[in-house]
Amino acid sequence: MTLLAVENLTLAAGNRTLVEDVSFTLAPGETLAIVGESGSGKTLTALSLLRLLPPGIRQPAGRITLDGVDVAAAGDTALRGLRGGTAGMIFQEPHSSLNPTSRVGRQVVEALALHQKAPPAALRGKMLELLAEVGLAEPQRIAESFPHLLSGGQRQRIMIAMALANNPKLLIADEPTTALDVTLEKQILDLIQAAQRARGLGVLLITHDLGLVRRYADRVLVLDQGREVEAGTSAALFENPRHSRTRRLLEANRLTLRPVAMPPGEELLAARGIKVAFPVLGGLLRRRIGTVAAVDDVSFTLRAGQTLGLVGESGSGKSTLALAILRLIGFEGTVVFAGQNIAALSARQLRALRSRLQVVFQDPYGSLAPRLTVADIIGEGLALHAPGQSRAERRDAIARAIREVGLPADAAARYPHEFSGGQRQRIAIARAVILQPRLLVLDEATSALDVTVQAEILRLLQRLQAETGMAYL
Structure with a gap:
C-alpha cells in the first residue's frame, strides 16, 4: 500500500527551476530520507506535499497523491483535512514556527481544535497527554510557558506534539534536529521513531546529516540542485555510493578540522x-x-x-x-x-x-x-x-x-x-x-x-x- 506518491515533481520561481522531475513513494510504517546539500530543494519538496510553497514558487509539472487525494486538485476543505490531519509537519526551526505571543499549551490545543470537536476541558486533557508523550517533564508548567522561555529541545518537542495531535498517517520532519545538541538530537529522533512504531506512521525525514540517515531511514533519496541523483536503501547507499555528490556528502561527514595555530595576542x-x-x-x-x-x-x-x-x-x-x-x-x-x-x-x-x-x-x-x-x-x-x-x-x-x-x-x-x-x-x-x-x-x-x-x-x-x-x- 502506498501512502504518498510523488511523480515528476517540478518547482520553479520565475525562469529558475528549483526542483526538476523528482519522483518517490512512501508506505505506512516506512522512513524515507531526502538528503542533499543546502539549497538542493529538500525543504521545497516537503512543503509542496501540502501546498505550503512560499509566494512566487509554483509547481508547473508533477503529481502528488497523499492517502488517495490529489493534492493539487484538493479543495479548501480537503486541503485542511490533509494539513495537520492526514499529515503532520515538524518544521526546521521551532522558534520561528511557534507563536511568540501565545503559551505553548494553547497552541497545541488550537492544533487539536482544528480537527477535533470536543469540550475545552477534553482538549486541554489531550494536550497534557501529548506533552507527556513527547517527553516533557512537568507538562502543566510547560503548557503555561511562552516559547522563548523554553530550550530548543523543548520547543521541538512541542512541535512534535502538535504534529502528532490529530493522529496523522504521515509525519514530515524537516531537519527536526537542526541546532540541537547531539544528546537531544538522538532523543528527538528516538521519539519520532517510537511514535512511528506505535502509530504506524510513514515518516519523511528531510536532513543533511547522513549519520541520522544511517540510523533511522529505510530508504534514501539524494538531491543535488533540485535533481534526483541517487536513490536506494540506506544500506546500499552507505556500502556503495554511486554518485559523486553522495560520496562528497559521506566524505564531509567524516571531516575533522584542526584549530589555526596563532601566537597568543593581547x-x-x-x-x-x-x-x-x-x-x-x-x-x-x-x-x-x-x-x-x-x-x-x-x-x-x-x-x-x-x-x-x-x-x-x-x-x-x-x-x-x-x-x-x-x-x-x-x-x-x-x-x-x-x-x-x-x-x-x-x-x-x-x-x-x-x-x-x-x-x-x-x-x-x-x-x-x-x-x-x-x-x-x-x-x-x-x-x-x-x-x-x-x-x-x-x-x-x-x-x-x-x-x-x-x-x-x-x-x-x-x-x-x-x-x-x-x-x-x-x-x-x-x-x-x-x-x-x-x-x-x-x-x-x-x-x-x-x-x-x-x-x-x-x-x-x-x-x-x-x-x-x-x-x-
Whole structure:
C-alpha cells in the first residue's frame, strides 16, 4: 500500500527551476530520507506535499497523491483535512514556527481544535497527554510557558506534539534536529521513531546529516540542485555510493578540522562572575514568584586570535551567556572588551563598539529582516559604522562579502525567503564579517548547515581568523 506518491515533481520561481522531475513513494510504517546539500530543494519538496510553497514558487509539472487525494486538485476543505490531519509537519526551526505571543499549551490545543470537536476541558486533557508523550517533564508548567522561555529541545518537542495531535498517517520532519545538541538530537529522533512504531506512521525525514540517515531511514533519496541523483536503501547507499555528490556528502561527514595555530595576542575579552536569572511567574495575575538561574557565576578570558569553545547541552545557558557578553540582555558581573567595561558604557558608546563585537545568531530564519534585500542586510552595518564610504565602495564590499561566503552573485538583489536555511546563515556570516570585527560570537553558527557547507564555512572562518587575528567565541 502506498501512502504518498510523488511523480515528476517540478518547482520553479520565475525562469529558475528549483526542483526538476523528482519522483518517490512512501508506505505506512516506512522512513524515507531526502538528503542533499543546502539549497538542493529538500525543504521545497516537503512543503509542496501540502501546498505550503512560499509566494512566487509554483509547481508547473508533477503529481502528488497523499492517502488517495490529489493534492493539487484538493479543495479548501480537503486541503485542511490533509494539513495537520492526514499529515503532520515538524518544521526546521521551532522558534520561528511557534507563536511568540501565545503559551505553548494553547497552541497545541488550537492544533487539536482544528480537527477535533470536543469540550475545552477534553482538549486541554489531550494536550497534557501529548506533552507527556513527547517527553516533557512537568507538562502543566510547560503548557503555561511562552516559547522563548523554553530550550530548543523543548520547543521541538512541542512541535512534535502538535504534529502528532490529530493522529496523522504521515509525519514530515524537516531537519527536526537542526541546532540541537547531539544528546537531544538522538532523543528527538528516538521519539519520532517510537511514535512511528506505535502509530504506524510513514515518516519523511528531510536532513543533511547522513549519520541520522544511517540510523533511522529505510530508504534514501539524494538531491543535488533540485535533481534526483541517487536513490536506494540506506544500506546500499552507505556500502556503495554511486554518485559523486553522495560520496562528497559521506566524505564531509567524516571531516575533522584542526584549530589555526596563532601566537597568543593581547587579552581581548574578560568575563568575571557572570550571572543571568529569569523570573518565574505564577498565580492568576502572573506575578513573580521566584527566579531561575540560567547562568550562574561564569568567568573566562579570551585573547586576540584565539577561539574559545563554549560547550553544553541544550538549555545549559550557552546562548544566554553569549547574549550577556554582547549586552543584549541584563546580567550581573563584569565584561571587559578591548579594555572597556561593557556594562558601564552608555548606549552611544556601546553602539560605537558594536562594529568590533559582532555575532552570528543560531537561527538564520529569525535573524534576517524579511523585507530587505541581501545587499541591504549585509550593508546595513556599513551604513551605520562606515558612513564615509561612497556608494561604489559599499557595493564592492558587499559583493566581496557575498563571494567570500559562497553565495551566488545574484544573491544581492534577492530576499531572505528565496534562500535555504544554510544559505541564510551564510548571509548572516557575511553581515558580521564585513565590519571586520575583533571578536565574533558564533552561536551555533553552522548548526543549520549541511555537512559540506559546514566544512566550507569553518574553513572560511579559519582563513579569516588567520588573516585578521579575529577572536571567536
